[in-house]
Structures are given as structure tokens and as C-alpha cells.
Amino acid sequence: MQAYIIRRLLALIPTLIFASLIVFITVRLIPGDIIDLMLSSNDIGADKKSRVQLEAALGLDQPMVSQYFRWAGAIVFEGSLGKSLWQNTSVMEEILHRLPITFELGLMALFVALIVGIPIGVYSAVRQDTVGDYVTRSFAILALALPGFWVGTLVMVFPSIWWGWSPEVKYIPFAQDPLRNLAQMAIPALILGKAFSAVVMRLTRTMMLEVMRQDYIRTALAKGLATRTTIIRHALRNALIPVVTLVGLQAPVLVGGTVILEQIFVIPGMGLLLLEAVSQRDYPIITGVFLVVGVAVVLINLLVDLSYGLLDPKVRYR
Amino acid sequence: MVAVAETVRRPTRRLPGSGTISFIGRLFRDKPLGAFGFVICVIFLFCGIFADWLAPYGYNQISPINRLKPPSEKFWLGTDNLGRDMLSRCLYGAQLSVIIGLSAAALATVVSILIGIVSGYLGGKFDMIMQRFVDAWMSFPDLIILIVVVSVVGPGMGPVIVLLGLLYGIGGSRIIRGAVLSVRENAYVHAAQSTGATMPRILWKHILPNVMAPVIVLFTTRVGAVILAESGLAFLGLGVPPPAPTWGGMLSGSGRSFMYLAPWLALAPGLCITIVVYAINVFGDALRDLLDPRMRGSR
Numbered sequence: 048m049q050a051y052i053i054r055r056l057l058a059l060i061p062t063l064i065f066a067s068l069i070v071f072i073t074v075r076l077i078p079g080d081i082i083d084l085m086l087s088s089n090d091i092g093a094d095k096k097s098r099v100q101l102e103a104a105l106g107l108d109q110p111m112v113s114q115y116f117r118w119a120g121a122i123v124f125e126g127s128l129g130k131s132l133w134q135n136t137s138v139m140e141e142i143l144h145r146l147p148i149t150f151e152l153g154l155m156a157l158f159v160a161l162i163v164g165i166p167i168g169v170y171s172a173v174r175q176d177t178v179g180d181y182v183t184r185s186f187a188i189l190a191l192a193l194p195g196f197w198v199g200t201l202v203m204v205f206p207s208i209w210w211g212w213s214p215e216v217k218y219i220p221f222a223q224d225p226l227r228n229l230a231q232m233a234i235p236a237l238i239l240g241k242a243f244s245a246v247v248m249r250l251t252r253t254m255m256l257e258v259m260r261q262d263y264i265r266t267a268l269a270k271g272l273a274t275r276t277t278i279i280r281h282a283l284r285n286a287l288i289p290v291v292t293l294v295g296l297q298a299p300v301l302v303g304g305t306v307i308l309e310q311i312f313v314i315p316g317m318g319l320l321l322l323e324a325v326s327q328r329d330y331p332i333i334t335g336v337f338l339v340v341g342v343a344v345v346l347i348n349l350l351v352d353l354s355y356g357l358l359d360p361k362v363r364y365r
Numbered sequence: 366m367v368a369v370a371e372t373v374r375r376p377t378r379r380l381p382g383s384g385t386i387s388f389i390g391r392l393f394r395d396k397p398l399g400a401f402g403f404v405i406c407v408i409f410l411f412c413g414i415f416a417d418w419l420a421p422y423g424y425n426q427i428s429p430i431n432r433l434k435p436p437s438e439k440f441w442l443g444t445d446n447l448g449r450d451m452l453s454r455c456l457y458g459a460q461l462s463v464i465i466g467l468s469a470a471a472l473a474t475v476v477s478i479l480i481g482i483v484s485g486y487l488g489g490k491f492d493m494i495m496q497r498f499v500d501a502w503m504s505f506p507d508l509i510i511l512i513v514v515v516s517v518v519g520p521g522m523g524p525v526i527v528l529l530g531l532l533y534g535i536g537g538s539r540i541i542r543g544a545v546l547s548v549r550e551n552a553y554v555h556a557a558q559s560t561g562a563t564m565p566r567i568l569w570k571h572i573l574p575n576v577m578a579p580v581i582v583l584f585t586t587r588v589g590a591v592i593l594a595e596s597g598l599a600f601l602g603l604g605v606p607p608p609a610p611t612w613g614g615m616l617s618g619s620g621r622s623f624m625y626l627a628p629w630l631a632l633a634p635g636l637c638i639t640i641v642v643y644a645i646n647v648f649g650d651a652l653r654d655l656l657d658p659r660m661r662g663s664r
Contacts, residue, residue, distance in 0.1 A: 061497045062497055062500045062504070065497055065501030066501040066504060068501075073517070074517060188647055189639075189643055191642075191643075192589075192593075192639050192646055194600075194613075195597075196616065197631075197638065197639070200621070200631055204624045204631050205631075207625060299504065299505065303508035306508055306601075307600065322601065325512055333516060337505070341501070341504045341505045342504075344505070344506070345504045
């Protein structure tokens with residue numbers, strides 16, 4: 048197991064190097080001079096001095112290759128992502144401050160997705176080709192088509208018109224008031240989890256249908272085991288392994304979704320930080336968020352792979 | 366086998382297009398929900414192409430007297446804060462969605478084919494390096510890549526199409542690569558290799574025609590994904606800039622504050638997105654079941 052984890056961590060290195068290159072090149076190799084854009088959009092006054100200062104702050108006065116190594120070296124050896132151009136605060140500190148908020152939202156959405164998706168998927172599979180199956184499947188496709196930002200907008204607008212109620216838009220930290228914080232996060236988490244739960248439901252259904260046809264399920268039923276026990280203990284446990292993989296695959300979608308919902312519900316997480324940085328063209332923050340999100344997704348996928356061993360005794364790490 | 370014998374015996378009787386017509390017949394017979402989606406997709410395409418004729422007003426025809434009018438006989442879906450007809454804006458929005466959806470999905474499919482076929486066919490070191498790059502690319506959320514790149518290149522129709530095309534193209538190459546891996550081991554490919562056919566010829570004549578089923582399914586589902594992503598981007602103010610009537614854009618920006626006075630502003634564009642994406646998804650599902658049963662349950 049230990050050797051496996053070490054090998055997996057080593058295999059991450061090329062992926063992470065590529066990821067850092069993508070982040071680095073995306074922001075630097077694009078047509079149009081970043082400096083001009085920044086100077087014009089922030090009304091600094093494009094005098095010679097501020098231009099030189101900005102170039103030095105961004106490290107743009109050096110050749111591309113040395114820029115990359117300086118940037119990557121600072122991350123690896125100092126854990127530094129540079130400083131925000133406008134606030135002059137450490138990007139890493141800013142991100143570490145916002146990360147738990149986005150993490151909480153993502154975790155709650157994941158919880159919603161699993162708690163809704165798995166039971167409905169099992170129901171749909173057990174009642175295959177009945178009206179119930181048809182209705183739940185149609186709802187799942189509808190949930191995938193409903194844009195989160197529209198549902199979010201409707202939740203902001205209509206309850207306020209009908210009942211004069213609108214969701215809280217002043218963020219309450221978890222440490223300050225856990226209950227009110229959870230209540231505040233519940234609506235965005237439900238909306239974020241909606242599409243994900245549809246994906247979970249569809250996969251659970253497909254896998255359950257496949258597992259239910261296996262010989263060991265027939266054996267369990269034939270020896271007189273209750274249907275409920277057979278479904279939960281024998282079928283579901285085997286059907287859930289691909290669902291765990293799905294969590295890893297959907298992690299980027301979930302993180303992407305938080306950006307929009309954080310904007311609608313004014314939750315000061317990573318997404319809002321990114322959008323604020325984009326409107327100010329604060330490139331160190333943009334690259335920092337970009338990189339941290341990518342690395343987080345890679346690590347989530349590693350955890351997902353390692354969790355197979357707990358779920359499936361057949362999996363042995365070599 | 367019977368079908369093969371028929372084509373061999375009477376090749377000239379196969380009229381161009383007859384395959385498509387019989388396929389649509391099968392769709393309507395076997396997959397009613399998919400057929401329903403297909404019909405809505407056709408209507409959507411029709412609205413997009415003929416928006417100039419169908420729309421009663423221009424998409425940016427401002428009329429201060431008719432500000433924030435609720436739906437009526439004159440304005441079926443009401444008017445917005447500048448007195449612009451919402452129905453016309455939604456129809457022109459369909460036009461933009463058709464243009465962006467089809468061109469970005471087409472670009473994505475071409476990129477997927479190029480990467481998937483070459484990487485899958487060559488294998489070895491090239492495949493390994495390419496796949497590590499695809500891994501790294503796929504670990505970034507679509508929306509975050511879009512936001513970051515748009516923040517640098519600036520919003521607009523061209524950048525949005527190219528970006529969405531590249532984004533979904535690189536991700537989708539996995540599916541094509543998987544299909545190529547199984548096709549390249551077929552006897553006819555080995556036969557072509559041993560007769561000394563060049564690589565481009567093998568890829569074009571032997572591999573590509575045999576991975577067309579996943580390619581078509583990929584294209585269809587990508588259209589839906591692109592429309593959803595584009596509207597999300599427009600909602601954040603990073604899509605095609607106003608006054609272009611994008612569905613996502615109509616739900617954001619200055620219009621948002623007027624929704625409390627005129628709730629119909631919040632309904633029409635969102636419904637358009639939902640209905641179209643729903644239709645494309647059910648149609649795509651049916652297409653996948655009919656064309657490529659191996660892909661069932663994926664996505």
C-alpha cells in the first residue's frame with residue numbers, strides 16, 4: 048500500500064508539471080500586452096515608471112524560460128504564489144483564507160448529490176421500466192439541463208416578490224454561527240448538487256442493473272435472503288465503486304459551479320476571489336487560484352483511487 | 366450479414382440520404398423521448414436560422430414608452446428595462462446559440478478527432494506524453510479555464526467559440542482515442558499496414574470511418590454542453606458582450622435589478638436554455654443507444 052501511494056505520487060509529477068505549464072502559458076502567451084490592459088483598465092496613468100514597476104512586479108522583464116523557473120521555484124521551495132498586484136497581500140494567504148469556504152460548499156453539494164442520487168438510482172433500477180423509473184429518469188435529464196445560475200436567479204427573485212423573503216447575502220463564517228452558516232450555504236449547495244445528483248442517479252441505475260443480473264445476487268435471493276438486504280448489502284456495495292470514480296471525475300465540474308453560485312449568493316470563496324481578480328486583472332491571484340484548483344482536483348482523484356481499497360477488497364495495491 | 370449481402374448485390378439502389386431517413390424512422394419508433402428531443406432541436410435550429418424573419422422586432426429596438434411591459438398580445442413575452450421585445454431577443458438569442466453551439470462543437474469534434482486518432486493509433490511515447498497533457502488539462506474546471514482565458518483575451522464571439530472548441534475538444538479526445546484503440550487491432554488495418562499504405566491514408570480511410578459513431582454522439586452532446594457553458598459565461602459578463610441578446614447575458618447585468626419589478630425577464634431566457642439543452646440531451650442519449658451501444662451509461 049505504501050509503495051503504491053509513493054508510486055502514485057511520483058506519477059503525479061508529470062501531470063503537475065503540465066498543469067503548471069498550462070497555467071503559466073495561458074496567462075502569458077496570449078496576444079495583447081497585459082501591461083497595457085492593466086494600465087488602461089486601472090487608470091494608473093501609463094507613465095514610464097509605473098510601466099517598468101509593473102513589469103518587474105510581474106517578472107515580465109525576464110525571458111520566458113527563466114520566468115517559468117522563477118515562478119515554479121518560488122511555489123515549490125517557498126510555497127509562495129507571489130503578491131496581489133493591487134492589495135500587495137500574499138496570494139497564498141488570500142487563497143488559504145478562501146479555500147475552506149469553497150470546500151464547504153463543494154462538500155455540501157457532494158453530500159446532496161449522493162443522498163439524493165443513490166437512493167433514486169437504486170429505486171429506478173429495482174423498478175426498471177415502470178412509470179416511476181421513467182419519471183425519475185426524465186427528471187434526471189431535466190436536472191442536467193437546468194442551468195444553476197438560472198435556478199439561483201429564480202431563488203433570489205421569486206420568493207422575494209411573493210413572500211418578501213430572500214436568501215441571506217451577508218456571509219456568516221462557520222466559526223461565528225455554525226447553524227446560520229449551514230442554513231446560508233444550504234440553498235447554493237442544493238443548486239450545485241442538483242446536476243451532480245442526476246449524474247450519480249444515472250450511473251447508480253446503470254450499475255445496479257448490471258450487478259442485479261449477477262449470479263451471486265441470484266444466489267442470495269435463492270437462499271432466502273430478504274430483497275432489501277440483498278439490494279443493500281450485496282448489490283449496492285458493488286454498484287457503488289464506479290460512483291466513487293465519478294466523484295473524482297466530477298470534482299472539476301463541482302468546483303467550476305461554485306464560481307457562479309458564489310457570485311449569485313455573495314459567498315466569499317475561491318470563485319468570488321477569482322471573479323474579483325478578473326475584474327481587476329490581478330494576474331498573480333488569477334494564476335494562483337487557477338493552479339490551486341488544478342492541484343486540488345488532481346489530489347481529489349488520488350484520494351478517490353486510494354479509497355477503492357476500502358470499498359472493494361478485491362482491489363490490491365501493488 | 367443480410368444487410369452486407371444486400372449492399373454488395375445492389376449497390377446502386379442505395380440512394381443518398383435514404384440511410385438518414387430510415388434512421389429517423391427508427392428513432393421515432395424505438396425512442397419516442399429521443400424523437401421528441403429531435404423535434405425540439407429542429408425547431409430550435411429553424412428559429413435560429415430564420416430569426417431575422419420570425420422576430421417581430423429588432424433585438425436592440427429600444428422603445429422607452431414600452432418599458433417593462435408584462436406579456437401581452439403585442440409583446441408575447443413582455444419587454445425589458447429598455448422596452449425591447451423579449452420574444453425577439455429570445456429568438457435572436459437562439460440564433461447566437463445555434464452559431465456558437467454548432468461551430469464550437471464542430472471545432473471540438475475536429476480537435477478530438479485529431480488528438481484521439483493520432484494518439485490512439487501511434488501509441489507509445491507520443492500517446493503517453495499526450496495523455497499526461499490531457500490529464501493535466503482535464504484537472505482544470507472548464508468554467509475556470511474559460512474565465513481565466515477570457516479575462517486575458519477579452520470577451521467576444523470569436524474567442525468564446527475557439528475557447529469552447531479547444532476546451533471540449535481536448536477533453537473529448539479520450540473517447541475517440543478509446544474507440545481508435547479497439548479499431549486499430551482489426552484485420553483490415555493490419556492488411557492496410559502490410560500493403561504499405563501511408564499513415565494518413567490508414568487514418569483517413571480505415572480508422573476514421575470506423576469511429577464515426579462515437580464522433581457523431583460526441584458532437585451532439587457537445588452542442589448542449591457548449592450552449593450551457595456559453596450561457597454561464599455570458600451570465601458572468603464574460604461572453605459575447607451586450608447588446609448581443611445571449612440567453613445567459615439576458616439573465617445577468619443590468620437586467621437583474623429589474624427582475625423584481627418584471628419577473629418575466631427572469632423566466633423566458635432561462636426556459637429557452639433549459640428546453641434546448643434538455644432536448645439535445647435526450648436526443649443525444651437516443652442517438653448513443655442507437656448508434657453506439659458501447660457508450661451507454663457513459664458521460
